[in-house]
Amino acid sequence: MGRDKKRGIAVRGAWQPVSLAFLRSRACAQLSPHAAKLLLDLLGMLGTNASRNGDLSLAPSIMRVRGWSGRTSLEAATRELVEANLLIQTRQGGRKDCSLWAVTLYPLDCDLKKIEVRPGCYLTTDYAGANGVLEAPPTADRPAVWRRARKNTLACPATGQTPPELSRHGTNRSEATGKKGGFVPPWDKTPQKPP
Numbered sequence: 001m002g003r004d005k006k007r008g009i010a011v012r013g014a015w016q017p018v019s020l021a022f023l024r025s026r027a028c029a030q031l032s033p034h035a036a037k038l039l040l041d042l043l044g045m046l047g048t049n050a051s052r053n054g055d056l057s058l059a060p061s062i063m064r065v066r067g068w069s070g071r072t073s074l075e076a077a078t079r080e081l082v083e084a085n086l087l088i089q090t091r092q093g094g095r096k097d098c099s100l101w102a103v104t105l106y107p108l109d110c111d112l113k114k115i116e117v118r119p120g121c122y123l124t125t126d127y128a129g130a131n132g133v134l135e136a137p138p139t140a141d142r143p144a145v146w147r148r149a150r151k152n153t154l155a156c157p158a159t160g161q162t163p164p165e166l167s168r169h170g171t172n173r174s175e176a177t178g179k180k181g182g183f184v185p186p187w188d189k190t191p192q193k194p195p
Contacts, residue, residue, distance in 0.1 A: 014048045022105060026135045027084055027127040029144035034077040039086060041066045042103050050106035054090045054115050059098045080147055085126035090115040 022028055031039065041063070045056050058078060060071055068074045078101075081087035086104055091114065093099035100115055102108055104122045112118065129135055138144040 016043050016046060016048075016050065018043065019105065022127060024137050025127065026138055026144055027086070027129075029138045030147055031084065031086075032077070032080060032147045034073055035080040035084070035147070038068075038074070038077040039081060039103070041068075042087070042101070046103070046106070049109075050103075051109050053106045053110060054100065054102040054108040054117075055110035056101045056103070057098045058101060084147075085122075085129075088117070088122055090117050092116065 042056055046052055058074065060068070060074065063074055078087065082089070088102050088104055089099055090102050090108070091097065091100040104126050105124055107124065108115075108117070108119050136142070
């Protein structure tokens with residue numbers, strides 16, 4: 001009888017292990033695309049075996065190289081990862097020093113003299129929620145719903161009402177299409193006859 005042979009993983013260069021429990025979790029599935037991209041960028045900043053965790057900078061000049069051109073998107077994605085307990089600030093930045101961050105999927109592994117927190121300030125299962133009990137993974141009956149990293153709804157201070165949703169060309173979507181949510185480019189609009 002033949003014996004089962006374990007197949008090796010052919011990976012070139014250094015690589016970062018990520019827990020399958022996290023990748024299959026509802027917490028991971030519910031991340032917005034911006035937050036998931038930021039988490040992936042942060043994992044790429046870590047050294048082998050998650051070294052340098054706690055010494056990660058999200059300075060705009062560093063993140064611009066990774067495609068983060070706007071501060072608003074970066075701040076919203078950072079806020080979402082913090083709220084999901086996947087990111088923790090290890091040092092508050094100031095005039096001369098930048099803020100530093102750690103991915104909570106791995107323990108701290110950096111020079112402790114330069115950060116304001118200590119090992120044990122978080123658990124690597126904090127993303128799971130209270131008491132580290134994992135919420136049920138997404139299923140067909142209860143699928144994951146992406147969080148919104150950024151949703152700007154401006155309300156008029158005088159009335160408290162939100163303005164109608166605008167397209168990227170500044171026209172009201174419901175007026176342009178006759179129904180809510182559709183987008184018709186300006187060149188596809190049929191001229192309206194006067195009443």
